[in-house]
Amino acid sequence: MTEMLLKYFRDKQQQVQSKKVYDTQCPYCSMQCKMQLIEQTVITRKKYTTIGKDNPTSHGRLCMKGMNAHQHALHKDRITQPLLKVNGEFTPITWDKALEIIKKNFSAIQLENGHDALAVYGSASITNEEAYLLGKFARVALQTKHIDYNGRLCMSAAASAASQTFGMDRGLTNSLSEIPNAECIILAGTNIAACQPTMLPYFEEAKENGAFIIVIDPRETDTAKMADLHLKIKPGTDAALANGLLKVIMEKGYTDERFIKERATGFEEVEEHISSLSLKEISELTGVSIRQIQRAATIFAEKKTGMIFTARGVEQQTDGSLAVRNLLNILISTGKVGKPSCGYGAITGQGNGQGAREHGQKADQLPGYRSIENEEHREQIARVWGIDKEQLPQKGVSAYEMIERMEKGEITGLFLMCSNPIVSNPNANFVKEALRKLKFFVAVDLFISETAKLADLVLPAASYLEDEGTMTNLEGRVTLREASYPVPGEAKRDWQIICEVAHALGKGEYFNFSSAEEIFNELRAASRGGAADYYGITYERIREEDGVLWPCPTSNHKGTERLFERTFAHPDGKAKMVAVPNSPLIPKEQPCERFPLYLTTGRVTSHYLTGVQTRKSAALAARNFESFMEIHPAAAQKFGIQDQELVEVTSKRGSIIVRCRWSAAIRQDTIFIPFHWADSQNVNRLVSEELDPHCKMPGFKVSTVNIRPLMALR
């Protein structure tokens, strides 16, 4: 064999053996499963596989979304250059040109309409560093009060409830490792099996250990299938059901008097309120029998340990924050918090749903969970940022309220980061029209999403594989997502984009960062002494300890596994109980002749949020390539609708078309539609704009609708 041939075969062999491993974390839910992308080159073709990596939260498990996440990151439709809309078409331009256009337009808007005419709309999918920097960008670079984020539509009710009851909002009061030893678990409005599949084994282990599991949900989901008792509640009545459970607990003398006396305030008011309520009325209101309410309350109270978990089913309602507070009333009344395997968990939806709500992306918030209305807090953050506290804008308004201001012409410019508000907000037709009125709109994204299509300028962002930073998972564990995969084309990391825009606007001195770690170190200092104190956490520690649970105020503090063991976080150290009415201040829609069915919305296992990423993944899209309406066969027959038939669903606000799926798992007065699709399948076109007055969460989970077969329209 000639030397040339030998070299040829040697080279080929090397190509076959070429293998690269990239450490990362799943970009989707709040479990933030650690994983590795393995890239193998076989001759000239690249093959990709994702495997789980051991860690204290998911223990190496992955669900189908994580296993296929690379498909969207490596998708040919990724934006890799800034795109400017010219005559209705996107045209590639240079970064220099893009920054010049932003400077020109943002300056003109602020000159003409004032600083608050610009808004920033953030995301709970970005890293802590980027969420922190975006808050600073709005207040320091743009000097606008208008910043809020898509987590407002996701976590605001649970966050508000925990802050008001406990004085602090960390999603889980205990680490996940305490679940298997809980003797009774209430899962309220949470479909873990579909939304956080790698969390399910904790509950399965608890069940194997003999735990009694109570599920509260209008549908018999895969999660409800493991329940010992399923309370198939009427949508929107969770607050009333909690009153029923409290009534049984109080009347049967199951309250923990000592715990209440030493550790809570407000019990007497709650007790008086509960005594005025009728269990029969609660049963009629909720659709849950008196016997089931009594059984659930008795078992939860009698067990030595117990935990309550909530998610969007309870929270995404116009009284979601109070409904959660009422469930927390149960924990406090029975003394089941601050002890092993006793506590509360708000199961976060988005990947960084926890961290992204702590460091300043919210309209009323500064880093470390500080309040923008508190003079002392303003002073502390202004000092870290090197500005005068008077320069800090005041409190803005929530995500949907910013959109209302766009519609009114009060906000005329928008900087949108990694979010798809025309699909995710309620009253979606209105939202689209509001965004169309903007004078200048910049979107930062991986793809031309439904919302980015409306932008004047789209900036290409880095994906989870390419962007390093910390993510705080549902436990409150600060994890480090490593990233070594090359950023495609001219795309940039979100934090780099923020810094470059700030420099272009002449505020570069406040945004001189050359790595995510540098930003994290400033975030640590800004959070120091705040409720969400990250000061003792460093990249080095996270790497060594596989994540650190906040609060962690000093470098020798080991992080906090369990909250509230001795005191709650209010200044008096006590939890605050509150009396919650059965029905909310803002009445929810009730079935009527014109709109006879409840509509509730949620997720399916193969998709995430508005589907911008998962709809690009062939393996995930194939599992559910279109939206659907789940309906009880008896209800479907009443409306003359066959299984698998196309149906028009109409509410006061609009119509969509989806395929019908018969299922005996849902209540006969309710239909379910997932929210991962856009345009004529966007269920949020049907949802009301009413907001929870306490936390501004829209009432996604309760609307009323009419349905008819599409054939009938012809």
Ligand code: SF4
């Ligand atoms: Fe883990 Fe959630 Fe990703 Fe599934 S979607 S792999 S549970 S982080």
